Amino acid sequence: MYKLLLCLKYLRTRYLAFVCIVSVMLGVATLIVVNGVMSGFSTKLKDRLHGLISDVNVETERADGFAEMPQAMAARIAASPAGQSVEAVSPTVEVFALFQFHVRTRNQEIVPITKHVRLIGVDPVRHAKVGRFAEYLVRQKNAAAPNFELSREARERLERNQLFNWDQPAAEVRPTPPGQPRPGDFLQTTGIEVPDQPPALVPPPVVPLADPPRVTGVIVGYSIAHTRYKDPKTGENLEIELLKPGDDVFIATVGANGTKPVSGTCVVADYFRSEMSEYDSSFVYMPLDELQRMRGMDGRVNALQVKLKGDLADDGRFVHEKLIPELQSLFPPSEARVVSWQQHQGPLLAAIDIERGILNLLLFMIVGVAGFSVLAIFTMIVSEKFRDIGVLKSLGASNRGVMGIFLSYGLLLAVIGSALGTGVGLAITENINEIEGWLTRRTGQQIFDRSVYYFDKIPTNVEPLAVTLINVGAVGTAVLFSVLPAWRAARLHPVRALRFE
Amino acid sequence: MLQADNLFKSYRRHADAVKVLQGLNLAVADGEFLSIVGASGSGKSTLLHLLGTLDAPDAGAISLDGRRIDDLRGRDRDELRNKTFGFIFQFYHLLPELSALDNVLMPAYIAHSTAGWWRARRQWRRRAQELLERVGLGHRVRHKPRELSGGEMQRAAVARALLSRPRVLLADEPTGNLDTDTGGEIVRLLRELNRDDGVTVVMVTHNLEIAAVTDRVVRMSHGRVAEDGPDSFRPRLMTAV
Numbered sequence: 001m002y003k004l005l006l007c008l009k010y011l012r013t014r015y016l017a018f019v020c021i022v023s024v025m026l027g028v029a030t031l032i033v034v035n036g037v038m039s040g041f042s043t044k045l046k047d048r049l050h051g052l053i054s055d056v057n058v059e060t061e062r063a064d065g066f067a068e069m070p071q072a073m074a075a076r077i078a079a080s081p082a083g084q085s086v087e088a089v090s091p092t093v094e095v096f097a098l099f100q101f102h103v104r105t106r107n108q109e110i111v112p113i114t115k116h117v118r119l120i121g122v123d124p125v126r127h128a129k130v131g132r133f134a135e136y137l138v139r140q141k142n143a144a145a146p147n148f149e150l151s152r153e154a155r156e157r158l159e160r161n162q163l164f165n166w167d168q169p170a171a172e173v174r175p176t177p178p179g180q181p182r183p184g185d186f187l188q189t190t191g192i193e194v195p196d197q198p199p200a201l202v203p204p205p206v207v208p209l210a211d212p213p214r215v216t217g218v219i220v221g222y223s224i225a226h227t228r229y230k231d232p233k234t235g236e237n238l239e240i241e242l243l244k245p246g247d248d249v250f251i252a253t254v255g256a257n258g259t260k261p262v263s264g265t266c267v268v269a270d271y272f273r274s275e276m277s278e279y280d281s282s283f284v285y286m287p288l289d290e291l292q293r294m295r296g297m298d299g300r301v302n303a304l305q306v307k308l309k310g311d312l313a314d315d316g317r318f319v320h321e322k323l324i325p326e327l328q329s330l331f332p333p334s335e336a337r338v339v340s341w342q343q344h345q346g347p348l349l350a351a352i353d354i355e356r357g358i359l360n361l362l363l364f365m366i367v368g369v370a371g372f373s374v375l376a377i378f379t380m381i382v383s384e385k386f387r388d389i390g391v392l393k394s395l396g397a398s399n400r401g402v403m404g405i406f407l408s409y410g411l412l413l414a415v416i417g418s419a420l421g422t423g424v425g426l427a428i429t430e431n432i433n434e435i436e437g438w439l440t441r442r443t444g445q446q447i448f449d450r451s452v453y454y455f456d457k458i459p460t461n462v463e464p465l466a467v468t469l470i471n472v473g474a475v476g477t478a479v480l481f482s483v484l485p486a487w488r489a490a491r492l493h494p495v496r497a498l499r500f501e
Numbered sequence: 502m503l504q505a506d507n508l509f510k511s512y513r514r515h516a517d518a519v520k521v522l523q524g525l526n527l528a529v530a531d532g533e534f535l536s537i538v539g540a541s542g543s544g545k546s547t548l549l550h551l552l553g554t555l556d557a558p559d560a561g562a563i564s565l566d567g568r569r570i571d572d573l574r575g576r577d578r579d580e581l582r583n584k585t586f587g588f589i590f591q592f593y594h595l596l597p598e599l600s601a602l603d604n605v606l607m608p609a610y611i612a613h614s615t616a617g618w619w620r621a622r623r624q625w626r627r628r629a630q631e632l633l634e635r636v637g638l639g640h641r642v643r644h645k646p647r648e649l650s651g652g653e654m655q656r657a658a659v660a661r662a663l664l665s666r667p668r669v670l671l672a673d674e675p676t677g678n679l680d681t682d683t684g685g686e687i688v689r690l691l692r693e694l695n696r697d698d699g700v701t702v703v704m705v706t707h708n709l710e711i712a713a714v715t716d717r718v719v720r721m722s723h724g725r726v727a728e729d730g731p732d733s734f735r736p737r738l739m740t741a742v
Contacts (some may be wrong), residue, residue, distance in 0.1 A: 001610045001615045001617070002610035004615055006596075006598070009599060010599040013598050080546055083538070133572065137604070296635045387594060388596050390594070391594040392596075393582070394555055394582060394588045395588070395608050396580065396581075396582040396583020396584070396611045396612065397611050401611070420591060493554075494550075494555045495550050
């Protein structure tokens with residue numbers, strides 16, 4: 001009883017002990033906030049990564065794709081035991097490509113921009129069933145049957161672009177070098193006439209919209225089509241649209257057989273915005289059959305994206321120990337490799353976990369500092385209480401009892417500090433965007449630069465397990481650091497303690 | 502009977518061993534009020550600490566009713582300090598964070614677990630209250646030690662020492678820090694407790710006037726009992742007073 005009584009009395013009378021409480025509180029709050037934000041980023045990143053890649057991928061390194069046709073492969077998967085777990089399959093062709101388009105500068109100069117991109121040929125409807133493809137489309141967001149068709153506005157712009165040169169003085173138009181495809185080449189192959197030099201002062205001919213020409217639409221990563229910069233005058237983040245739906249783009253890649261380059265001109269139909277900078281700046285989707293035709297793949301593909309039923313994808317043991325071996329057994333290892341989305345993004349996911357682990361380790365040092373403050377303050381308190389310890393022992397308090405006083409005191413301070421820290425940490429995490437906004441307004445310095453991340457808000461995710469572990473760790477550390485002074489108090493000889501000056 | 506046989510005790514100070522007790526023998530009868538006098542450094546307080554099991558002798562034995570208590574360890578020793586002995590110190594040694602009542606209740610707090618205390622709290626509080634009233638502090642129950650005078654603090658310390666109804670009160674210069682009148686009050690209180698409750702009192706004092714009121718006076722010198730008993734010592738003591 002005396003341990004509890006003295007703990008509570010010391011808590012109320014030793015104001016120095018509040019330093020311990022504040023130290024533990026700060027440590028716990030910092031860890032909760034950082035974990036919440038890191039987990040938010042991590043969860044959002046994993047969510048995005050998983051949104052782009054289906055649960056399981058069957059892929060090949062062969063440039064010409066699987067030897068077997070995708071329909072036959074899908075049928076084999078469906079007929080196998082693994083087929084019961086499969087909800088949908090989307091055949092795709094994925095290759096690296098050069099992507100070129102023209103923009104007009106402020107000086108009305110037309111300049112070509114070339115980027116290397118990841119060109120993905122998909123059947124949009126099937127692809128939407130294996131991931132979040134439709135969710136990330138800008139114009140056709142969450143469309144049940146997304147497609148590569150041009151919208152009315154895009155088609156009108158395409159038609160205006162075809163007449164682009166009518167608006168330009170002939171002398172300023174750069175001649176296309178011999179042998180290089182020009183905007184409109186693809187249209188020429190489809191029978192639409194594109195004049196080399198527009199006749200001066202002749203109004204553009206009106207193309208009837210009722211009979212649209214066939215064009216190959218592509219869905220372009222949002223960051224390929226847009227660029228951001230900070231206005232030096234206002235400090236605002238501005239976005240410039242480099243490519244609009246209806247603009248034509250030139251795409252070149254390697255053919256399926258040998259290294260012979262193949263190319264084509266397509267028209268922007270939509271944007272793809274996953275809020276993952278890396279993907280938004282490199283992904284270009286085009287119709288599967290067009291890419292197969294362009295590369296000469298004869299209907300073959302180099303990847304099958306497999307969507308699993310229900311929550312099976314969350315069962316890592318089932319996926320990695322049962323499903324993947326079953327799927328792999330269907331195809332020769334030299335021909336196809338079966339990987340889960342986690343394995344596909346293994347290094348990135350591992351890097352996130354390592355980063356988080358290291359950050360936690362470093363931040364736990366704050367709790368370590370709190371532990372040292374507990375040690376220092378408790379050592380002072382024990383020294384100050386030498387006589388009282390002697391009195392307690394003369395009244396029959398045991399060594400364990402005296403030790404218990406200081407351990408309980410350490411525990412009490414740690415529990416209060418952790419509880420306050422948890423409250424403060426959760427409150428900050430919950431309102432982190434408001435706090436960031438306030439700090440940005442007060443300091444004029446943007447803390448969370450939205451031009452770097454394509455997130456509008458700082459993502460947070462409070463994991464109860466992490467909060468529990470932080471609390472247990474903080475309380476454990478504080479109690480651990482109070483062991484030494486408590487042990488010293490317990491070992492104190494009563495006569496020496498009573499005679500202490 | 503509390504008995505010390507051939508006690509030796511020395512303390513090491515730097516490289517030297519200071520011999521405090523050198524073959525001391527003493528027997529204290531039940532219900533006796535004994536005072537121990539002697540020059541500073543004669544080993545009075547050390548003897549008191551050894552009798553109360555706060556320290557252990559280097560050699561010799563201490564027994565209570567024929568049972569050795571100097572080599573007790575752990576729970577038995579703690580229980581003896583808690584229930585059989587009551588300590589009164591020169592500087593009162595009340596716990597500054599606690600009220601007078603809580604200070605008096607401390608032996609009971611130590612004796613009980615939280616649940617045990619909860620069950621027995623009423624009777625202990627009643628006893629503590631009675632003791633405080635008996636020592637004249639009934640109106641100071643909620644006061645902290647810093648709000649009490651020296652005499653009041655010592656009276657609270659006496660009440661604390663009495664809470665567990667100890668058989669032996671060990672008082673180490675209980676009047677040493679008090680003025681003559683207040684010191685006299687404390688000794689009268691001890692005398693009363695000894696007479697009315699039959700508590701054995703062993704008191705260390707420098708004050709011969711106070712020693713004179715006890716049943717028996719023992720003078721210590723160089724770690725031994727130099728003079729013992731009313732017959733040989735009291736006449737000279739009374740003369741000195």
